[in-house]
Amino acid sequence: MNIEDFRNYCIAKKGVTESFPFDEHTLVFKVMNKMFAVCGLERTPTQVNLKCDPERAITLREAYDGLIIPGWHMNKHHWNTVFIEDALPPKLVIELIDHSYDLIVQSLTKKVQAQLEAL
Template identity: 75%
Template sequence: MNIEEFRNYCISKKGVTESFPFDEHTLVFKVMGKMYALCGLERVPTQVNLKCDPERAIALREEYDGVIIPGYHMHKAQWNTLMIEQLPPKLILELIDHSYELVVAKFTKKLKAEFDTLE
Protein backbone atom coordinates (compact mmCIF):
# COMPACT_ATOMS: atom_id res chain seq x y z
CA MET A 1 0.00 0.00 0.00
CA ASN A 2 1.28 3.46 -0.79
CA ILE A 3 0.55 6.73 1.01
CA GLU A 4 -2.13 7.82 -1.47
CA GLU A 5 -4.07 4.56 -1.00
CA PHE A 6 -3.72 4.98 2.76
CA ARG A 7 -5.02 8.56 2.55
CA ASN A 8 -7.94 7.64 0.31
CA TYR A 9 -9.10 4.91 2.68
CA CYS A 10 -8.73 7.08 5.80
CA ILE A 11 -10.59 10.05 4.34
CA SER A 12 -13.44 7.87 3.02
CA LYS A 13 -14.63 6.99 6.51
CA LYS A 14 -17.67 8.67 8.08
CA GLY A 15 -17.03 11.97 9.88
CA VAL A 16 -13.35 12.19 8.89
CA THR A 17 -11.40 15.34 8.11
CA GLU A 18 -7.74 15.77 7.23
CA SER A 19 -5.41 18.60 8.15
CA PHE A 20 -1.84 19.64 8.89
CA PRO A 21 -2.08 20.84 12.53
CA PHE A 22 1.57 20.19 13.45
CA ASP A 23 3.55 21.13 10.35
CA GLU A 24 3.34 20.97 6.55
CA HIS A 25 4.72 17.41 6.45
CA THR A 26 2.44 15.59 8.92
CA LEU A 27 -1.03 14.76 7.62
CA VAL A 28 -3.55 14.07 10.39
CA PHE A 29 -6.90 12.32 10.07
CA LYS A 30 -9.58 13.03 12.66
CA VAL A 31 -13.03 11.61 13.16
CA MET A 32 -15.31 14.25 14.70
CA GLY A 33 -12.23 16.19 15.76
CA LYS A 34 -10.48 13.23 17.41
CA MET A 35 -7.21 12.01 15.89
CA TYR A 36 -7.14 8.41 14.69
CA ALA A 37 -4.35 8.35 12.08
CA LEU A 38 -1.42 10.42 10.94
CA CYS A 39 1.41 10.12 8.47
CA GLY A 40 4.67 11.87 7.86
CA LEU A 41 4.64 12.65 4.16
CA GLU A 42 8.42 12.90 3.92
CA ARG A 43 9.32 9.83 6.01
CA VAL A 44 11.29 7.10 4.24
CA PRO A 45 10.24 4.34 4.37
CA THR A 46 6.61 5.46 4.34
CA GLN A 47 5.32 5.43 7.91
CA VAL A 48 1.92 5.98 9.46
CA ASN A 49 0.71 6.08 13.05
CA LEU A 50 -2.48 4.35 14.11
CA LYS A 51 -4.16 4.03 17.48
CA CYS A 52 -4.28 0.45 18.78
CA ASP A 53 -5.52 -1.54 21.75
CA PRO A 54 -2.45 -1.83 24.03
CA GLU A 55 -2.39 -5.65 24.16
CA ARG A 56 -2.87 -5.95 20.43
CA ALA A 57 -0.17 -3.30 19.86
CA ILE A 58 2.38 -5.46 21.69
CA ALA A 59 1.37 -8.60 19.77
CA LEU A 60 1.64 -6.78 16.43
CA ARG A 61 5.09 -5.39 17.31
CA GLU A 62 6.28 -8.90 18.16
CA GLU A 63 4.81 -10.46 15.01
CA TYR A 64 6.03 -7.70 12.67
CA ASP A 65 9.31 -6.84 14.42
CA GLY A 66 10.84 -3.70 12.98
CA VAL A 67 7.90 -3.13 10.62
CA ILE A 68 5.40 -2.23 13.34
CA ILE A 69 7.02 -0.28 16.17
CA PRO A 70 5.86 1.85 19.13
CA GLY A 71 4.23 5.06 17.90
CA TYR A 72 6.77 7.69 16.90
CA HIS A 73 6.16 10.84 19.00
CA MET A 74 2.98 9.25 20.37
CA HIS A 75 1.79 7.47 23.53
CA LYS A 76 3.73 4.22 23.03
CA ALA A 77 1.15 1.96 24.67
CA GLN A 78 -1.73 3.15 22.48
CA TRP A 79 -0.13 4.00 19.13
CA ASN A 80 1.88 2.03 16.58
CA THR A 81 4.02 3.24 13.71
CA LEU A 82 3.65 1.04 10.61
CA MET A 83 6.03 0.83 7.66
CA ILE A 84 3.10 0.47 5.25
CA GLU A 85 5.01 -0.56 2.15
CA GLN A 86 6.26 -3.66 3.99
CA LEU A 87 2.90 -4.89 5.30
CA PRO A 88 -0.01 -6.67 3.62
CA PRO A 89 -2.62 -4.10 2.47
CA LYS A 90 -5.40 -6.15 4.08
CA LEU A 91 -3.69 -5.83 7.48
CA ILE A 92 -3.26 -2.08 7.07
CA LEU A 93 -6.96 -1.64 6.23
CA GLU A 94 -7.88 -3.72 9.26
CA LEU A 95 -5.64 -1.59 11.51
CA ILE A 96 -7.07 1.65 10.10
CA ASP A 97 -10.56 0.34 10.90
CA HIS A 98 -9.40 -0.71 14.39
CA SER A 99 -7.96 2.74 15.11
CA TYR A 100 -11.09 4.47 13.82
CA GLU A 101 -13.37 2.21 15.88
CA LEU A 102 -11.34 2.78 19.07
CA VAL A 103 -11.78 6.54 18.72
CA VAL A 104 -15.48 6.34 17.85
CA ALA A 105 -16.10 4.06 20.86
CA LYS A 106 -14.76 6.78 23.19
CA PHE A 107 -17.10 9.53 21.94
CA THR A 108 -19.19 11.40 24.47
CA LYS A 109 -22.96 10.90 24.21
CA LYS A 110 -23.27 14.30 22.56
CA LEU A 111 -20.55 13.60 19.99
CA LYS A 112 -21.93 10.11 19.32
CA ALA A 113 -25.40 11.57 18.67
CA GLU A 114 -23.90 14.09 16.24
CA PHE A 115 -21.86 11.33 14.55
CA ASP A 116 -24.95 9.14 14.18
CA THR A 117 -26.73 11.87 12.19
CA LEU A 118 -23.98 11.99 9.53
CA GLU A 119 -24.53 10.30 6.19
Protein backbone atom coordinates in the same frame (compact mmCIF):
# COMPACT_ATOMS: atom_id res chain seq x y z
CA MET B 1 -0.32 0.01 0.46
CA ASN B 2 0.94 3.36 -0.81
CA ILE B 3 0.24 6.74 0.73
CA GLU B 4 -2.46 7.66 -1.81
CA ASP B 5 -4.42 4.48 -1.05
CA PHE B 6 -3.95 5.08 2.68
CA ARG B 7 -5.23 8.65 2.40
CA ASN B 8 -8.20 7.69 0.22
CA TYR B 9 -9.24 4.96 2.63
CA CYS B 10 -8.99 7.23 5.70
CA ILE B 11 -10.76 10.23 4.18
CA ALA B 12 -13.67 8.05 2.97
CA LYS B 13 -14.59 7.06 6.52
CA LYS B 14 -17.59 8.77 8.11
CA GLY B 15 -16.89 12.07 9.91
CA VAL B 16 -13.20 12.19 8.91
CA THR B 17 -11.27 15.36 8.18
CA GLU B 18 -7.63 15.80 7.23
CA SER B 19 -5.33 18.65 8.18
CA PHE B 20 -1.73 19.71 8.79
CA PRO B 21 -1.91 21.00 12.40
CA PHE B 22 1.77 20.46 13.21
CA ASP B 23 3.63 21.33 10.00
CA GLU B 24 3.31 20.98 6.23
CA HIS B 25 4.77 17.45 6.28
CA THR B 26 2.58 15.78 8.91
CA LEU B 27 -0.88 14.80 7.68
CA VAL B 28 -3.42 14.14 10.44
CA PHE B 29 -6.75 12.37 10.06
CA LYS B 30 -9.42 13.06 12.67
CA VAL B 31 -12.87 11.68 13.30
CA MET B 32 -15.11 14.24 14.96
CA ASN B 33 -12.01 16.33 15.73
CA LYS B 34 -10.03 13.51 17.44
CA MET B 35 -6.89 12.05 15.85
CA PHE B 36 -6.89 8.46 14.70
CA ALA B 37 -4.06 8.51 12.13
CA VAL B 38 -0.90 10.57 11.65
CA CYS B 39 1.34 10.31 8.61
CA GLY B 40 4.73 11.87 7.99
CA LEU B 41 4.70 12.62 4.27
CA GLU B 42 8.45 13.01 3.92
CA ARG B 43 9.44 9.84 5.75
CA THR B 44 10.81 6.95 3.75
CA PRO B 45 9.62 4.27 3.88
CA THR B 46 6.10 5.54 4.42
CA GLN B 47 4.99 5.16 8.00
CA VAL B 48 1.82 6.05 9.82
CA ASN B 49 0.86 6.24 13.48
CA LEU B 50 -2.34 4.45 14.39
CA LYS B 51 -4.03 4.07 17.75
CA CYS B 52 -4.20 0.50 19.03
CA ASP B 53 -5.46 -1.46 21.99
CA PRO B 54 -2.38 -1.82 24.25
CA GLU B 55 -2.46 -5.63 24.42
CA ARG B 56 -2.97 -5.95 20.69
CA ALA B 57 -0.19 -3.42 20.09
CA ILE B 58 2.30 -5.71 21.83
CA THR B 59 1.13 -8.75 19.87
CA LEU B 60 1.39 -6.86 16.56
CA ARG B 61 4.89 -5.58 17.38
CA GLU B 62 6.04 -9.11 18.13
CA ALA B 63 4.41 -10.63 15.03
CA TYR B 64 5.63 -7.90 12.65
CA ASP B 65 8.98 -7.03 14.20
CA GLY B 66 10.42 -3.93 12.56
CA LEU B 67 7.27 -3.26 10.50
CA ILE B 68 5.05 -2.32 13.45
CA ILE B 69 6.86 -0.54 16.26
CA PRO B 70 5.91 1.64 19.26
CA GLY B 71 4.40 4.93 18.09
CA TRP B 72 7.06 7.44 17.09
CA HIS B 73 6.47 10.74 18.99
CA MET B 74 3.27 9.28 20.44
CA ASN B 75 2.18 7.48 23.60
CA LYS B 76 3.93 4.17 22.96
CA HIS B 77 1.38 2.30 25.05
CA HIS B 78 -1.56 3.29 22.82
CA TRP B 79 -0.03 4.04 19.41
CA ASN B 80 1.91 2.03 16.84
CA THR B 81 4.02 3.22 13.96
CA VAL B 82 3.19 1.08 10.94
CA PHE B 83 5.42 0.88 7.86
CA ILE B 84 2.64 0.62 5.27
CA GLU B 85 4.68 0.21 2.08
CA ASP B 86 6.83 -2.65 3.30
CA ALA B 87 5.88 -6.30 3.63
CA LEU B 88 2.60 -5.76 5.49
CA PRO B 89 -0.47 -7.07 3.67
CA PRO B 90 -2.80 -4.22 2.62
CA LYS B 91 -5.67 -6.09 4.29
CA LEU B 92 -3.85 -5.85 7.63
CA VAL B 93 -3.19 -2.12 7.15
CA ILE B 94 -6.90 -1.57 6.47
CA GLU B 95 -7.78 -3.58 9.56
CA LEU B 96 -5.41 -1.43 11.66
CA ILE B 97 -6.89 1.80 10.26
CA ASP B 98 -10.38 0.55 11.10
CA HIS B 99 -9.26 -0.48 14.59
CA SER B 100 -7.78 2.97 15.26
CA TYR B 101 -10.88 4.72 13.94
CA ASP B 102 -13.17 2.49 16.02
CA LEU B 103 -11.18 3.10 19.21
CA ILE B 104 -11.54 6.85 18.76
CA VAL B 105 -15.27 6.62 17.95
CA GLN B 106 -15.80 4.52 21.09
CA SER B 107 -14.06 7.21 23.16
CA LEU B 108 -16.38 9.98 21.92
CA THR B 109 -19.20 11.19 24.12
CA LYS B 110 -22.63 9.76 23.37
CA LYS B 111 -23.68 13.15 22.04
CA VAL B 112 -20.79 13.29 19.57
CA GLN B 113 -21.32 9.64 18.61
CA ALA B 114 -24.94 10.51 17.79
CA GLN B 115 -23.74 13.46 15.68
CA LEU B 116 -21.40 11.12 13.81
CA GLU B 117 -24.15 8.59 13.25
CA ALA B 118 -26.38 11.33 11.83
CA LEU B 119 -23.84 12.25 9.14
